[in-house]
Amino acid sequence: MMRKKRLKRIFISSLVLLLASPVVLFYLVSEDVPNVLSGTENLDPASAKNARMLIKQLRDGVLSTDASAEFKANETELNHLVSLISRGTERVNGRINLSQLGIYVVFSVYTPENPFGDFLNFSTIVLPSTKGLQLDNVQVGNITIPGGLSKSLAEFVLNRVLGEELGSRVISSIRQLSIHKSTMKAMYTPIPDLKEQLGVFRGRVKFVRNELQLGGDPKKVRIYFEKICQLDKAANVTIKHSFERYLSDMLNFTYLQASDTNVSDEYRSAVLALAIYFGTDKFESIIGPVRTEELSHCLPNHKIVLGGRRDLLQHFIVSAGLRVLAENGIPFAIGEFKELLDSQTGGSGFSFVDLAADRAGLRFADHIIEFSNNKDMAKLDFSNKKEADYFPDTRGLPEGMSKDEFKRFYQDVNSVMYDLMLKDIDKRISQLSLYQ
Numbered sequence: 001m002m003r004k005k006r007l008k009r010i011f012i013s014s015l016v017l018l019l020a021s022p023v024v025l026f027y028l029v030s031e032d033v034p035n036v037l038s039g040t041e042n043l044d045p046a047s048a049k050n051a052r053m054l055i056k057q058l059r060d061g062v063l064s065t066d067a068s069a070e071f072k073a074n075e076t077e078l079n080h081l082v083s084l085i086s087r088g089t090e091r092v093n094g095r096i097n098l099s100q101l102g103i104y105v106v107f108s109v110y111t112p113e114n115p116f117g118d119f120l121n122f123s124t125i126v127l128p129s130t131k132g133l134q135l136d137n138v139q140v141g142n143i144t145i146p147g148g149l150s151k152s153l154a155e156f157v158l159n160r161v162l163g164e165e166l167g168s169r170v171i172s173s174i175r176q177l178s179i180h181k182s183t184m185k186a187m188y189t190p191i192p193d194l195k196e197q198l199g200v201f202r203g204r205v206k207f208v209r210n211e212l213q214l215g216g217d218p219k220k221v222r223i224y225f226e227k228i229c230q231l232d233k234a235a236n237v238t239i240k241h242s243f244e245r246y247l248s249d250m251l252n253f254t255y256l257q258a259s260d261t262n263v264s265d266e267y268r269s270a271v272l273a274l275a276i277y278f279g280t281d282k283f284e285s286i287i288g289p290v291r292t293e294e295l296s297h298c299l300p301n302h303k304i305v306l307g308g309r310r311d312l313l314q315h316f317i318v319s320a321g322l323r324v325l326a327e328n329g330i331p332f333a334i335g336e337f338k339e340l341l342d343s344q345t346g347g348s349g350f351s352f353v354d355l356a357a358d359r360a361g362l363r364f365a366d367h368i369i370e371f372s373n374n375k376d377m378a379k380l381d382f383s384n385k386k387e388a389d390y391f392p393d394t395r396g397l398p399e400g401m402s403k404d405e406f407k408r409f410y411q412d413v414n415s416v417m418y419d420l421m422l423k424d425i426d427k428r429i430s431q432l433s434l435y436q
Helices: 002-029 045-062 075-089 147-162 166-173 194-212 218-233 243-257 263-279 281-287 310-325 330-342 352-373 403-410 416-430
Strands: 069-074 092-099 102-110 119-126 138-140 143-145 174-180 183-188
Touching (some): 045 069, 045 403, 069 075, 075 092, 102 174, 147 166, 166 174, 218 263, 218 281, 243 263, 263 281, 263 310, 263 352, 281 310, 310 352, 352 416, 403 416
Antiparallel strands (some): 069 183, 102 119, 119 138, 138 143, 174 183
């Protein structure tokens, strides 16, 4: 009898410990103050181009068929990449410092829903080595993990995510790491079948995507895509038409489709269908296949414009689609990154007009999401809406700036002058009748 009671107490204690351990762990890794307040490097056209070249260097190297490859970057270039990540997610800030001791990496993640603290802080040092990847202790909040154990944990997670022991192969491919005068150089052995293995991984991701429908239901989106095709057939393709007609007809069609239980799903699907048709079919890589073989002939009408221009329509509707799929901030970062790249020689130049279209699309999507979530159908009636109700006047906004012109007048995207331009754009958008 006593033995049974003892076993019962052990069982209950173990159960309580098991249930409490994730809570205790989250409490230990959460903190009230971030280790990194903001990115260390400001973005300008030249830094955006350098970041793209750095990504290309890494991509070409890992997919190389050579026996050996190297990745080389200085501290500034690495922090440009970190700044892009920070600007794209808004909740993540990081910093990388190079010294003879190694690569110091620190990130802070903003977690406002966390009851134990607003931030998760992570830091470690990647050590110079001629014997593969070597980590110093990894600090996660108040928990210190020995470097060897951290490497094993990273390998375990990568293997589970990538499959086929690919995580182990990636980590073991790193042969040596050296640092000289604020520049790091990593020597590694490219994995011969990496491209094929990543293809298998993408297939698994697509399967999960299709099962969970995280981006939306492709069948539902297809209903609205078919409606756009019908509208296009009835249009005069020889002259320019404002997007207002398509948007009005589409959202009125959505209004009729929506029920009391699926209003938000219907409007999100409609926006995504517009983003695929008038923006880019790359949305299907996230949503799933929308265009069937029967719809393959349905191609976008290039005579449809917004603000008198086809490119502004693309900026507007792609940003709206991204807002449906992603967190706040990502459309801003994507739009800004493209504009920074366009300001290089051979690009179309940096354009605040394009950024106005990006931000207008984001605000439009916010409006649709807010009122469809609240089932406020009166706010979703577009019967009498015109282009000027949701797209701002862009007169006077600079565009076509070269990288030198951008740097002379605006320095970078964190400068006061740049911020004033964005405030001017946001003011123009907020004064539109749709948002009154």
